[in-house]
Amino acid sequence: MQxxxxxxxxxxxxxxxxxxxxxxxHHSEAQVTSVRINPCKISEIPFTRGHTSVPxxxxxxxxxxxxxxxxxxxxxxxxxxxxxxxxxFLEQALQQGADLSRPxxxxxxxxxxGGKTTHIQSLLPANSLLVSNEVIRSRTAVLKDNVIKWxxxxxxxxxxDPADFSVLPxxxxxxxxDAPCSGSGLFRRDPEAIGEWSEGSVELCSRRxxxxxxxxxxxxxxxxxxxxxxxxxxxxxxxxxxxWLAEAMDLEGIELATDPRWGIVPVKEGTAFGYRFWPHRLExxxxxxxxxxxxxxTGKPERYRPVNKTLSGKETVALSRWIxxxxxxxxxxxxxxxxxxxxxxxxxxxLAQKMxxxxxxxxxxELIRNKLIPDHALALSGLLPGQVIRAGLSRxxxxxxxxxKEIDPEGLQTGWQVAAFAxxxxxxxxxxxxxxxxxxxxxxxxxxxxxxxx
Ligand code: SAM
Numbered sequence: 001m002q003x004x005x006x007x008x009x010x011x012x013x014x015x016x017x018x019x020x021x022x023x024x025x026h027h028s029e030a031q032v033t034s035v036r037i038n039p040c041k042i043s044e045i046p047f048t049r050g051h052t053s054v055p056x057x058x059x060x061x062x063x064x065x066x067x068x069x070x071x072x073x074x075x076x077x078x079x080x081x082x083x084x085x086x087x088x089f090l091e092q093a094l095q096q097g098a099d100l101s102r103p104x105x106x107x108x109x110x111x112x113x114g115g116k117t118t119h120i121q122s123l124l125p126a127n128s129l130l131v132s133n134e135v136i137r138s139r140t141a142v143l144k145d146n147v148i149k150w151x152x153x154x155x156x157x158x159x160x161d162p163a164d165f166s167v168l169p170x171x172x173x174x175x176x177x178d179a180p181c182s183g184s185g186l187f188r189r190d191p192e193a194i195g196e197w198s199e200g201s202v203e204l205c206s207r208r209x210x211x212x213x214x215x216x217x218x219x220x221x222x223x224x225x226x227x228x229x230x231x232x233x234x235x236x237x238x239x240x241x242x243x244w245l246a247e248a249m250d251l252e253g254i255e256l257a258t259d260p261r262w263g264i265v266p267v268k269e270g271t272a273f274g275y276r277f278w279p280h281r282l283e284x285x286x287x288x289x290x291x292x293x294x295x296x297x298t299g300k301p302e303r304y305r306p307v308n309k310t311l312s313g314k315e316t317v318a319l320s321r322w323i324x325x326x327x328x329x330x331x332x333x334x335x336x337x338x339x340x341x342x343x344x345x346x347x348x349x350x351l352a353q354k355m356x357x358x359x360x361x362x363x364x365x366e367l368i369r370n371k372l373i374p375d376h377a378l379a380l381s382g383l384l385p386g387q388v389i390r391a392g393l394s395r396x397x398x399x400x401x402x403x404x405k406e407i408d409p410e411g412l413q414t415g416w417q418v419a420a421f422a423x424x425x426x427x428x429x430x431x432x433x434x435x436x437x438x439x440x441x442x443x444x445x446x447x448x449x450x451x452x453x454x
Contacts, residue, residue: 001026001027001187001188001191001194002194003023003026003187003194004194004197006198006199007184007194007197008022008023010199010202010234010235011233014233014235014276015265015267015276016265016276016278016281017233017278018278018280018281021280022278022279022280024280025188025279025280026187026188030188031066031188031189032062032084032085032279032283032284032285033062033063033064033065033066033082034054034060034061034062034063034082034083034084034085034088034283034284035060035061035063035080035081035082035083036054036057036059036060036061036080036081036083036088036118036119036122037059037061037079037080038059038078038079038080038081038118038122038150038151039059039122040122040150040151040152040382041077041078041079041151041382041424042074042079042080042424045061045080046072046074046079046080046422047061047063047067049063049065049067051063051064054085054088054283054284055259055261055262056088056089056091056092056258056262056264057085057088057089057091057119058091059088059091059119059122060083060085060088060091062085062283069082070446070448071399071446071450073393073395073398073399073402073421073422073424073426074421074422074424076149076402076426076444076446077149077380077421077424077425077426078148078149078150078151078380078424079424081114081115081118081119081146081150083115083119084115084186084189084284084285084287085283085284085285086185086277086282086284086285086286086287087115087116087119087178087229087231087284087287088119089264089275089277089287089289090116090119090120090176090227090229090289091119091123092256092257092258093225093227093254093256093289093291094120094123094174094225094227095123096254096256096257096291097225097227097254097256097291097293098173098174098225099173100123100124100125101125102125103124103125103126103127103128103129103343104124104125104128104129104173104174105128105129105131105171105172105173105174105347106120106124106128106129106130106131106172106173106174106175106176107131107133107165107172107174107175107176107216107219108120108130108131108132108133108176108178109133109162109165109175109176109177109178109212109216110133110134110135110177110178110179110180110212111132111133111134111143111157111178112134112136112139112140112142112143113139113142113143113146114132114142114143114146114147114150116176116178117130117132117143117146117147117155118146118147118150118152120176121147121150121152121154121155124154127154127341127343127344128154129154129156129344129347129348130152130154130155130156131155131156131158131172131351131355132147132155132156132157132158133157133158133159133160133165134157134158134159135159135160135161135162137159140157140159140358143157144157144358144359145444147359148359148363148376148377148380149380150380151380151381151382153328153339153341153361153362153381153383154341154344154361155359155360155361156347156348156351156355156357156359156360156361157357157358157359157360158351158355158356158357158358159356159358160355160356161215162211162212162215162216163215163216164355164356165215165216165218165219165355166215166216166218166219167354167355168219168350168354168355169218169219170218170219170220170221170222170224171219171221172219172220172221172224173221173224173225174224174225174226174227175216175217175219175220175224175225175226175227176226176227176229177209177212177213177216177226177227177228177229178229178230179205179208179209179212179213179228179229179230179237180205180208180209180212181205181209181230181231181232181237182197182201182202182205182232182234182237183196183197183231183232184197184231184232184233184234184286185230185231185232185233185277185279185285185286185287185288186231186285186286187286188279188285189285202232202234202236202237203236205232205234205236205237206234206236206237206240206241209230209237209241210241210244213226213228213241213245213249214249217249217294220294221294222294222295222296223293223294224293224294225254225291225292225293225294226245226251226291226292226293226294227289227290227291227292228241228242228245228289228290228291228292229287229288229289229290230287230288231285231286231287231288232286232288233276233278233286233288237288238267238274238276238288238290239267239269239274241290242269242270242272242273242274242290243269243270243272245272245290245292246269246270246271246272246292247270250295250296251272251292251293251294251295252271252292252293252294252295253270253271253272253273253290253291253292254273254291254292254293255273256273256275256291258275262282263278263281263282264276264277264281264282265277265278265281272290272292273290273291274288274289274290275288275289275290276288304346304349304350306346306349307349307352307353308331308333308349308352309331309332310329310330310331311330311331311332311337311367314370315330315332315337315367315370316330318367318370318371318372319337319364319367319372321372321385321387321388322364322365322372322374322378322384322385322388323339323362323364323378323383323384323385324383324384324385327341327342327343328340328341328342328361328383329341329342329345330364331348331349331361332367333352335366335367336363336365336366336375337363337364337365337366337367337372338360338361338362338363338364339361339362339364339383340360340361341361344361348360348361362377362378362381362383363375363376363377363378364377364378365378374416374428376427376428376439376440376441376444379418379425379426379427379428380425380427384418384425388417388418389413389415389416389417389418390417390418390420390423390425391412391413391417391418391419391420391429391431392420392421392422392423393407393419393420393421393426395421398419398421398426399446399450401419401426401427401429401438401440402426402440402444402445402446403445403446403447404438404440404442404445406435406436407429407436407438409431409432409433409434409435409436412431412436413431414431414432414433415430415431416428416429416430417429417430417431419438419440426440427439427440427441428440
């Protein structure tokens, strides 16, 4: 791995940079694997071999050796997310920089593929709203799949430009901008990205980061929290942006307490505070984060007028067999029924009117002549009532199910049911006397054949 000399030169003088250790690490084969568990689905890490905690996240764990995630049904059930450890520091920014004792409205502006979104979802108090936005349309599919897999009910996935959020002035309590960046922090994982690095691209990213932040800031409430992060080491994308946020955007820096044993390097830039993660100082990739409070707000809050209609009594009755209905309201969009938490109805409705919403709440299914065809998202949502049949599959059969291969119906009850592994729903199937119709989504199926050691 050859790191460009101009890149190394640009890092000299940054606090915590140790040139020899940094270069050695990039020449070594060492890789760090970490996952974050989904507290809505499991309470303990489902790996028996070698795991240790990520010190700055209660849900994060390092794994050694790296297991095969593809052939673990619990991965597909959304029991954990494979995420780089440094990024889990977001947990500290939210815990220390926001008031998690009351419901919040949160925007994750640059959200695909969903690492931070699923993490935020696990940290938010009940009745909070999470808007998970991704401007690049082709990247929204994976984001939506991950939100569904996580089993969240309180997330709206949107496909908007940062500037579009200005129609919601002062709407959000917290905005997270995990900005597109020059990506140097991930060189160890993705050596091909090294070839794309240049001082010009750092400059370009820095200007784009400012534009994104300036565009979205009107949507932050007075007293609200902004969290900014990159996976770049460059000061133009890190310290300079903090300084600009404090001075030009008039934000107040929030200092976060860190344990010196964690190896994170705190930096102070004027009145702003930043936290840099060097892979030669801790177990994680290169990362940078800063948190701010907004002092004042401009623009009037949005007035809400209801638009979307909920279902009729008869239609709602048809759903009761399939979903735990308490605290939910049901809305139809083009024949598809979405379940929205009652407490978020107004926010979801407002978003549906103002933004390009691709997904919200839980896609429950399609109603055809007052009968529900349940959707995959419902199976993973944790909202299934007791009367829905759950077929407990062995690991081997669960993998076959996830590959959409034939499964022997022998010993299974007939009818529509959830295919489950270790009590965790994977998706729907219809068991007929002599065959099984597998409703696991084609686009999610495991394509790989299993190697003998996996
Ligand atoms: N937060 C994500 C996670 O934890 O999984 C990773 C986000 S990645 C660092 C940055 C994201 O910003 C990408 O998904 C990219 O498509 C998006 N992006 C690119 N250009 C953008 C722009 N001009 N405005 C907003 N987002 C942009």
